[in-house]
Amino acid sequence: METPKLRKIIHIDMDAFYASVEQRDFPELRGKPLVVGGSPEGRGVVATASYEARTYGVRSAMSSKKAQQLCPYAIFVYPRFSVYKEVSRQIREIFSRYTDLIEPLSLDEAYLDVTEDKLNIGSAITIAEQIKQAIKDELGLTASAGVSINKFVAKIASDMNKPDGLTFIGPSKIEKFMEKLPVEKFHGVGKVTAERMKMQGIRKGSDLKKLTEERLALLFGKSGKFFYNIVRGIDNRAVKPDRETKSISSEDTFGSDLDKGSEMYERLLQITQSVFKRINQYQLFGRTLTVKVKFADFKQITRSISFEHPINNENDAYQAAKTLIEQTDFGGKLVRLLGVGFSNFHEAKPKQRNRIEEQKLLF
Ligand code: DCP
Ligand code: MG
Numbered sequence: 001m002e003t004p005k006l007r008k009i010i011h012i013d014m015d016a017f018y019a020s021v022e023q024r025d026f027p028e029l030r031g032k033p034l035v036v037g038g039s040p041e042g043r044g045v046v047a048t049a050s051y052e053a054r055t056y057g058v059r060s061a062m063s064s065k066k067a068q069q070l071c072p073y074a075i076f077v078y079p080r081f082s083v084y085k086e087v088s089r090q091i092r093e094i095f096s097r098y099t100d101l102i103e104p105l106s107l108d109e110a111y112l113d114v115t116e117d118k119l120n121i122g123s124a125i126t127i128a129e130q131i132k133q134a135i136k137d138e139l140g141l142t143a144s145a146g147v148s149i150n151k152f153v154a155k156i157a158s159d160m161n162k163p164d165g166l167t168f169i170g171p172s173k174i175e176k177f178m179e180k181l182p183v184e185k186f187h188g189v190g191k192v193t194a195e196r197m198k199m200q201g202i203r204k205g206s207d208l209k210k211l212t213e214e215r216l217a218l219l220f221g222k223s224g225k226f227f228y229n230i231v232r233g234i235d236n237r238a239v240k241p242d243r244e245t246k247s248i249s250s251e252d253t254f255g256s257d258l259d260k261g262s263e264m265y266e267r268l269l270q271i272t273q274s275v276f277k278r279i280n281q282y283q284l285f286g287r288t289l290t291v292k293v294k295f296a297d298f299k300q301i302t303r304s305i306s307f308e309h310p311i312n313n314e315n316d317a318y319q320a321a322k323t324l325i326e327q328t329d330f331g332g333k334l335v336r337l338l339g340v341g342f343s344n345f346h347e348a349k350p351k352q353r354n355r356i357e358e359q360k361l362l363f
Helices: 017-025 064-070 081-095 124-139 151-158 171-180 191-199 205-209 213-220 222-230 261-282 314-326 348-362
Strands: 009-014 034-036 075-077 102-106 109-113 143-148 166-168 247-258 286-295 300-306 335-345
Touching: 009 081, 009 124, 009 151, 017 034, 017 081, 081 102, 081 109, 081 124, 102 261, 109 151, 124 143, 124 166, 143 151, 151 166, 151 171, 171 205, 191 247, 191 261, 213 222, 247 261, 247 286, 261 314, 261 335, 286 314, 300 314, 314 335
Parallel strands: 034 075, 143 166
Antiparallel strands: 009 109, 009 143, 102 109, 247 335, 286 300, 286 335
16 A cells, blocks of 8 residues: 655744734834733733733733733833734745745644645755745744654654744654643643643543543543544644634533532633633634534533624623523533634635625726
8 A cells, every 4th residue: 555645744833923013113122021912000901912021921921010020120121913914924934935835823833735735845854944044034023944744743743942943843753742742732632621630640642641532532632632633642633824814712521520510610721721822823703603512411502602793802702602502501411512603803804805895806
């Protein structure tokens, strides 16, 4: 049997994205601890921090109050989303010189499949080097790249030598690499799942590898099968070009069904927070909120609500999710799964208008 051709996948992620753009455009901010988002008076949360501020422990999603305490001399600036969107468009234009198989994950990161590249360069490492150089020369910014044969490993690799890194993990190294990888680095493993895994003695890839596919499916639902394959270096997910994001959601199947109301609300809050993290990264704010609850008897209920304006903060989202979920049997029955999703993004409108304008130009 012919062995299938190995793919060449690159994951690119800009370094301290919003903060680097600010330092590029305002030279007086260079070399300084900078916080984008929030305010020194302690309102709001940090979107990102410059590497100088990170040495004090300032991180994305931290309250500005905490950031201010950790780094009293930090400079706070408001995000300029239109500029970040423009830079995002520019980096995608650079990617498109090499391949059309580009799957953006947020404004500052994307997967590229360069198994066949437009310039016949052949080496994914060389392509990653050239892309990083073009971003530096043309945009005055740095990016980190991960190169491997699948999306999962490429994404982890891009994070390994930040900033300005390039990490290649070849096929012969993948299984060993996966065995050593801590579980919290696995796709789909948040804090809660990582804790649950640790309670069962599962700390890294090699621990997951000892479990059968059935056992993993039982413990972790759909993600279980993914874990089974990925610890063996198998991730066949394709790089999907031009994916239009129609919804952003997150759900969690619990190891043991939840019976306490307080615990359910806590989980609902955690899930809402994890969805919001991605919403912030995409800068896509939805008008429609959907919650999903599956009870121990596998009965599943989804409830949606649409607002006139997009939901742009975590608190409003959580309150709305709470109200929706209280309209189900929530509280009266054991809960197996909770999910929160957003759709109906306000971005969709301008896009449609553009299309109509383009059509007008054509006729
Ligand atoms: N972002 C946000 N809220 C978060 C996380 C990120 O608004 N909780 C925004 C700001 C970041 C951008 O998304 O600049 C990209 O997110 P990354 O996770 O890639 O973080 P950075 O690019 O800032 O840093 P790194 O160098 O670690 O990639
Ligand atoms: Mg980044």
